[in-house]
Amino acid sequence: MGALSAESRAGELARLGGPAANERPAGTDRPELPPLPGAIPGSVVLRLAPFPNGALHIGSARMLYVNDEYRRRYAGKLYLVFDDTIGSAEKRVDPAMFDIIRHDLDIAGVPPDEVYYKSDRIPRFYPWARRVIDRGGAYVCVCPAERLRENREASRACPERSQSLEATVEGWERMLAGGYAPGEAVLRLRTDLADPDPAFRDRVLMRVSDLDHPRVGRKYRVWPMLEFSWAVDDVELGVTHVLRGKDLVVEDRMEEFIWRLLGIQGPPFLHWGLLRVREAKISKSKSVAEVRSGEFDGWADPRTWSIDSLERRGIHPEALRRFTLSFGLSLSDIEVPAETLYAENRQLIDAVTPRRAFVPDPVRLEVEGAPLLEPLELANHPDHPELGIRSVTASGPYWLPRAELVRHVGAEIRLKDLLNVRLPAEPPEGGSGAVVSAQFTTLANKKLPRIQWVAESGAVAVDMLGLDGTHRSGRGERALRDSTAGQSFQFERVGFVRVESNRTPGEEPVRVCFGHP
RNA sequence: GCUCCCGUAGUCUAGUCCGGCCAAGGAUUCGGGGCCUUCGACCCCGUAACGCGGGUUCAAAUCCCGCCGGGAGCACCA
Numbered sequence: 001m002g003a004l005s006a007e008s009r010a011g012e013l014a015r016l017g018g019p020a021a022n023e024r025p026a027g028t029d030r031p032e033l034p035p036l037p038g039a040i041p042g043s044v045v046l047r048l049a050p051f052p053n054g055a056l057h058i059g060s061a062r063m064l065y066v067n068d069e070y071r072r073r074y075a076g077k078l079y080l081v082f083d084d085t086i087g088s089a090e091k092r093v094d095p096a097m098f099d100i101i102r103h104d105l106d107i108a109g110v111p112p113d114e115v116y117y118k119s120d121r122i123p124r125f126y127p128w129a130r131r132v133i134d135r136g137g138a139y140v141c142v143c144p145a146e147r148l149r150e151n152r153e154a155s156r157a158c159p160e161r162s163q164s165l166e167a168t169v170e171g172w173e174r175m176l177a178g179g180y181a182p183g184e185a186v187l188r189l190r191t192d193l194a195d196p197d198p199a200f201r202d203r204v205l206m207r208v209s210d211l212d213h214p215r216v217g218r219k220y221r222v223w224p225m226l227e228f229s230w231a232v233d234d235v236e237l238g239v240t241h242v243l244r245g246k247d248l249v250v251e252d253r254m255e256e257f258i259w260r261l262l263g264i265q266g267p268p269f270l271h272w273g274l275l276r277v278r279e280a281k282i283s284k285s286k287s288v289a290e291v292r293s294g295e296f297d298g299w300a301d302p303r304t305w306s307i308d309s310l311e312r313r314g315i316h317p318e319a320l321r322r323f324t325l326s327f328g329l330s331l332s333d334i335e336v337p338a339e340t341l342y343a344e345n346r347q348l349i350d351a352v353t354p355r356r357a358f359v360p361d362p363v364r365l366e367v368e369g370a371p372l373l374e375p376l377e378l379a380n381h382p383d384h385p386e387l388g389i390r391s392v393t394a395s396g397p398y399w400l401p402r403a404e405l406v407r408h409v410g411a412e413i414r415l416k417d418l419l420n421v422r423l424p425a426e427p428p429e430g431g432s433g434a435v436v437s438a439q440f441t442t443l444a445n446k447k448l449p450r451i452q453w454v455a456e457s458g459a460v461a462v463d464m465l466g467l468d469g470t471h472r473s474g475r476g477e478r479a480l481r482d483s484t485a486g487q488s489f490q491f492e493r494v495g496f497v498r499v500e501s502n503r504t505p506g507e508e509p510v511r512v513c514f515g516h517p
Numbered sequence: 518g519c520u521c522c523c524g525u526a527g528u529c530u531a532g533u534c535c536g537g538c539c540a541a542g543g544a545u546u547c548g549g550g551g552c553c554u555u556c557g558a559c560c561c562c563g564u565a566a567c568g569c570g571g572g573u574u575c576a577a578a579u580c581c582c583g584c585c586g587g588g589a590g591c592a593c594c595a
Binding site: 492 | 519520521522523524527528529530531544545546553554555556557558559587588589590591592593594595
């Protein structure tokens with residue numbers, strides 16, 4: 001068996017991907033990210049702030065790698081800060097996600113330097129809120145949410161907006177003391193009700209919630225909103241640059257407004273536009289629902305396009321990194337075909353991935369008049385002899401893909417690397433027990449359609465999970481029996497696959513996950 | 518509706534800040550050819566773009582104005 005272990009494959013990738021990647025001819029280099037404004041090597045601090053309600057997906061990869069790239073360039077630090085404030089009834093923290101997200105970072109190759117939980121930091125926000133109040137920057141509003149919204153829309157002030165500092169302090173103390181039920185009072189920033197952007201008018205800083213938090217239970221009743229918590233934590237954690245998607249630009253304004261109010265110089269913000277992968281239209285909340293209902297086979301289901309599922313498919317993290325970094329910090333909202341990612345992956349793995357024969361939807365083919373054939377010694381890779389060889393049973397009968405027998409009825413075809421046969425004029429009958437007889441013609445390597453095959457003797461059952469979540473069963477060549485968890489192969493004329501990571505030695509069928517063509 | 522952002526080939530992207538070296542570079546896709554016993558890889562060739570209209574200028578993808586198109590936000594979610 002010449003297949004490489006996962007370890008030696010990684011070594012191979014390091015060799016190929018390392019220096020080779022830097023030896024592109026001048027002018028064809030990937031564009032570099034722009035320099036970070038005011039960045040001092042060695043003292044850059046960045047942060048990732050996922051909300052733990054679902055696994056990281058291909059869209060999150062951009063956040064991961066842009067931040068990681070700058071960390072590398074400036075020898076900085078990258079913190080993982082779980083943004084696990086209380087959320088809402090619809091948007092709850094899922095405690096399982098803390099480990100899953102850390103695992104996602106792990107497989108993405110983006111290890112955090114430190115890990116924080118926002119829910120550990122709630123008391124820190126109270127004195128900051130008090131500072132904002134004392135500067136006259138906030139007031140306690142007791143409007144119902146509906147009226148608050150209407151007033152904001154109409155640029156109309158709520159009665160409390162003009163309350164005195166003393167009254168605000170009293171209201172704030174009452175919030176903290178549990179004197180308000182959820183929804184009865186909020187602390188609002190005093191911006192400008194005439195602000196042309198309705199989204200910016202007197203946003204909420206802190207609110208009351210009695211939802212049960214998976215980490216801290218009901219320990220706190222007053223919770224910060226995202227913008228305020230970051231206005232505080234970007235300062236307290238010493239973040240030097242905030243790199244986030246452009247969907248959060250209003251939040252920049254909020255943070256800057258608060259900092260100006262308190263006389264603080266905060267970090268600058270950089271953004272990127274929305275990235276969508278054409279084939280991965282699914283949203284995170286949809287995936288959450290499908291995983292929860294059991295419709296999806298957990299977060300590693302290929303239909304989620306989660307980081308985990310991409311690893312399962314054998315997509316190398318380096319391919320994901322190059323893919324996401326290739327878009328730079330462009331502010332355009334873009335939709336990219338997955339093929340672009342596949343192209344990156346192929347470039348990385350093609351040369352180090354052994355070839356194997358796999359026959360989906362197999363039909364048994366008997367070849368009349370064929371000579372007796374000795375086992376074949378086939379190269380694991382047509383262009384890379386260093387990947388070794390494997391032995392393949394060559395005598396019939398054979399398994400062939402039903403689709404090919406149908407497509408080539410009556411025609412002469414070549415069983416790849418073996419011999420030529422003339423197929424019968426009738427397509428194979430239905431049913432999996434179908435047997436087809438073909439007529440041997442020659443051994444000569446003629447220019448004919450070349451179809452992959454597997455000798456019945458020694459064939460191994462294979463189950464291939466597809467991108468749509470369905471399984472295809474088929475037959476694979478004998479060498480697949482020795483495959484180990486996590487190994488990648490190219491199934492000839494089918495595509496790249498990866499052996500499922502929970503495979504036990506000798507298990508049949510050999511379970512693989514389809515990666516890409 | 519209001520606010521912000523974006524608009525370079527099929528899809529991404531470089532160039533736009535500091536106008537000329539851009540009759541626009543790269544990647545990917547697609548088409549053609551070659552090669553290897555894969556629909557994969559590799560090699561060669563090719564198609565293909567500055568959203569529209571004005572203005573400034575000797576000169577505009579780059580600056581100004583208007584329009585059109587696309588996206589996001591307008592939550593006591595993140």
